[in-house]
Amino acid sequence: MCLAIPVRVEEIIGAETAIADIGGVRKEINIALISDLAVGDYVIMHVGYALNKIDPEEAERTLALFAELDELSQKESIEASQ
Numbered sequence: 001m002c003l004a005i006p007v008r009v010e011e012i013i014g015a016e017t018a019i020a021d022i023g024g025v026r027k028e029i030n031i032a033l034i035s036d037l038a039v040g041d042y043v044i045m046h047v048g049y050a051l052n053k054i055d056p057e058e059a060e061r062t063l064a065l066f067a068e069l070d071e072l073s074q075k076e077s078i079e080a081s082q
Contacts, residue, residue, distance in 0.1 A: 004046035005066070006059035009039055020045060023063075 007020040007029070016032040020043070031037055031050045042059035043050035 002046065004044045004051060006042050006054050006062050007045045007050075008059070009037060009041045009043060009050075012037065012039060018050070020050075 005022070007022050007027075009018050009031075010021050010026060011019040012031070013019060013028070016030055017028055018031045018037065019026050020029045022045070027048075029043075029045055029048050029050055031043070034043060034050050034053060037043070037050070037053070042054045042056050044052055044054050
């Protein structure tokens with residue numbers, strides 16, 4: 001299964017590359033498929049490629065859901081090991 005995730009553009013470093021924040025990790029991504037991108041924009045990223053811009057509120061809701069899933073997963077893992 002493939003998963004595309006919302007990431008925030010932190011820095012544009014070239015015509016086709018930018019630095020994105022991915023859960024606190026900064027990673028270089030390819031932005032060649034998106035025009036008029038600015039620092040602070042959210043994009044959907046899949047395997048290192050920004051596919052399209054996403055509404056900031058929608059991105060934040062999606063990231064919050066991912067964080068909640070991670071928290072539940074960790075809780076289940078702890079309970080299973082007891």
